[in-house]
Amino acid sequence: MSRLSPTAILRNGLRFLFPVAVALTAYLYLYPVLNSCAFPLPPTAPGHNADTGRTAFLETAKRHWPFATTDNSTEAARPPAPFRLLALGDPQLEGDTSIPIDYLGVFPHVKSLFRHVAFQTHHDGLRHRMRASLHDVVDIFFEDTYNLAESLRKRIDLFGNDFYLAHIYRTLHWWTLPTHVTVLGDLVGSQWLDDSEFARRADRYWHRVFAGGERVPDDVALYPADEYDLSGYLGAANDSESVWTRRIINVAGNHDIGYAGDINEDRVARFEDAFGKLNYELRFELPITDPDVSQTIFHEATNPHSTRLVPELRIVVLNDMNLDTPAASTALQDATYAFINKVINTAAAVEFAGHFTLILTHVPLYKPAGVCVDDPLFEFHDHDGSLREQNQLSAPASRGFLEGILGMSGDVSAPGRGRGRRGVVLNGHDHEGCDTWHFVNQSRPVEGENEWEVRRWRQAVKAGVVGREELPGVREITVRSMMGDFGGNAGLLSIWFDETAWEWRVEYATCPLGTQHLWWTVHILDLLVVVGGLLSVTAAVLGIVGIDVDRIVVGATMGLWRLIWGGTSVPARQGKVVS
Numbered sequence: 001m002s003r004l005s006p007t008a009i010l011r012n013g014l015r016f017l018f019p020v021a022v023a024l025t026a027y028l029y030l031y032p033v034l035n036s037c038a039f040p041l042p043p044t045a046p047g048h049n050a051d052t053g054r055t056a057f058l059e060t061a062k063r064h065w066p067f068a069t070t071d072n073s074t075e076a077a078r079p080p081a082p083f084r085l086l087a088l089g090d091p092q093l094e095g096d097t098s099i100p101i102d103y104l105g106v107f108p109h110v111k112s113l114f115r116h117v118a119f120q121t122h123h124d125g126l127r128h129r130m131r132a133s134l135h136d137v138v139d140i141f142f143e144d145t146y147n148l149a150e151s152l153r154k155r156i157d158l159f160g161n162d163f164y165l166a167h168i169y170r171t172l173h174w175w176t177l178p179t180h181v182t183v184l185g186d187l188v189g190s191q192w193l194d195d196s197e198f199a200r201r202a203d204r205y206w207h208r209v210f211a212g213g214e215r216v217p218d219d220v221a222l223y224p225a226d227e228y229d230l231s232g233y234l235g236a237a238n239d240s241e242s243v244w245t246r247r248i249i250n251v252a253g254n255h256d257i258g259y260a261g262d263i264n265e266d267r268v269a270r271f272e273d274a275f276g277k278l279n280y281e282l283r284f285e286l287p288i289t290d291p292d293v294s295q296t297i298f299h300e301a302t303n304p305h306s307t308r309l310v311p312e313l314r315i316v317v318l319n320d321m322n323l324d325t326p327a328a329s330t331a332l333q334d335a336t337y338a339f340i341n342k343v344i345n346t347a348a349a350v351e352f353a354g355h356f357t358l359i360l361t362h363v364p365l366y367k368p369a370g371v372c373v374d375d376p377l378f379e380f381h382d383h384d385g386s387l388r389e390q391n392q393l394s395a396p397a398s399r400g401f402l403e404g405i406l407g408m409s410g411d412v413s414a415p416g417r418g419r420g421r422r423g424v425v426l427n428g429h430d431h432e433g434c435d436t437w438h439f440v441n442q443s444r445p446v447e448g449e450n451e452w453e454v455r456r457w458r459q460a461v462k463a464g465v466v467g468r469e470e471l472p473g474v475r476e477i478t479v480r481s482m483m484g485d486f487g488g489n490a491g492l493l494s495i496w497f498d499e500t501a502w503e504w505r506v507e508y509a510t511c512p513l514g515t516q517h518l519w520w521t522v523h524i525l526d527l528l529v530v531v532g533g534l535l536s537v538t539a540a541v542l543g544i545v546g547i548d549v550d551r552i553v554v555g556a557t558m559g560l561w562r563l564i565w566g567g568t569s570v571p572a573r574q575g576k577v578v579s
Helices: 006-028 054-064 102-105 108-118 127-175 195-209 267-274 330-345 395-405 458-461 518-546 548-564
Strands: 083-088 182-183 247-250 282-286 308-317 354-360 378-380 387-390 422-427 434-446 449-456 473-478 491-498 503-510
Touching: 006 282, 006 518, 054 127, 054 282, 083 127, 102 127, 127 195, 127 518, 195 267, 330 395, 354 503, 395 449, 422 491, 422 503, 434 458, 449 458, 458 473, 518 548
Parallel strands: 083 182, 182 247, 308 354, 354 422, 422 473
Antiparallel strands: 083 491, 282 308, 378 387, 434 449, 434 473, 491 503
């Protein structure tokens, strides 16, 4: 019976591992392509639904095709939505707080043992000193050694997790070609970090996870005003070269600055210094190129009776962690409410059409138990009664949010019959994600006020609730987390303008990568194949010059066996070596 030589085993292993590694690597680095991910595509005719499947994918592929033309011999690509937002939720970068030796020290029980045996500690007799020393000896093996191994594992895990998150951002940014990017809060993993650790995580965020990205400049992130320079224009042909494809709209989360009972000026200052302002707005205008359509737009001098405004997309970035009470800092809470009031006061009247509000927050709006994964949860600090934790906003805060910023009302006698402004709300926090429709039934008064209701988006569409005249409402999308435990998800939000209805339209899709284990498996397998390939080439070269690699490997193995087992004989090899 013959046995395979070590080099033959290596070659045969590579024959199996190489195609597997190539296939898995191709999937990992092309997963948006293989999963047909794409931003929803505006319909070809008014009244039709957006294309979210194969058509949207093929149109995205056309934009990557290097030989694409616009002449009569090739079908021209359909124009994408002018606003395409890559939405990422809750990366929660961890650091030293998850590494035991960083906060416990390296082998702390060794130091404790030394103090005991050196009589640097006080004990009631030798028996108690020996007892404490033996406890330390046990803890050295079962605590210190474990913590050292766990710390090493966690450092490797954090390193890999950064590149896993970076892979999601980089790959989707390359394939889907977004015009804008947002991260919806919980950028880092804890609000209790000291300043040095916060700075380290911020550095990892910008130079590893979102390498190439940049924060929104303070002079661009503006406070609401009646008139100011626009943040930019939508629909430009050179989206890929636009500065907004590099900028990342960061939203503050509870792990960044805390809930209402934890937010203070220091946490706000360091967040704004690293990631951008807490509260601001951006305005993007969509130019109308058809002169006949332009004549229908409101103008105080030439067309004062029109209710059509120049199409404009307003992005409101809002810290909603201190909308509920009690808050530790009433000054910061007052500043948030002042910002919201300014947003309301500078918005176009609800009777006008053409403007759209995209609200980016962290904590979701109120939803009764059973609608989404997270049920309502509110906990308060014992020492001062301030808000310690919440899964969603309270019902009154949500009502004020919707009726204030979007101008919706259950009162049909309200301006614009209570229909409010067109808009959509994006947030994070609930790692499982959720897609809902909030609406108020104007035909069912309850003690003088109509109650707000909420349903899952698909259920609301199926029931015909969305779009009904007497049911004004807004869609709220809670983006599933991009963390590995939640599948490395990303949201793809398309917003485009319907000139026939003079309204903005919205559609949303998702593109998950899969758990972080896939990323690790692929790169470990690739490393094995590369190392194995180098060893195989090295063995072949040495064989050419007359060095018997198999004999060396077998001899070294037998020598190691004898060293470990103290000279125990190794069973004789049968037959000849097959190379």
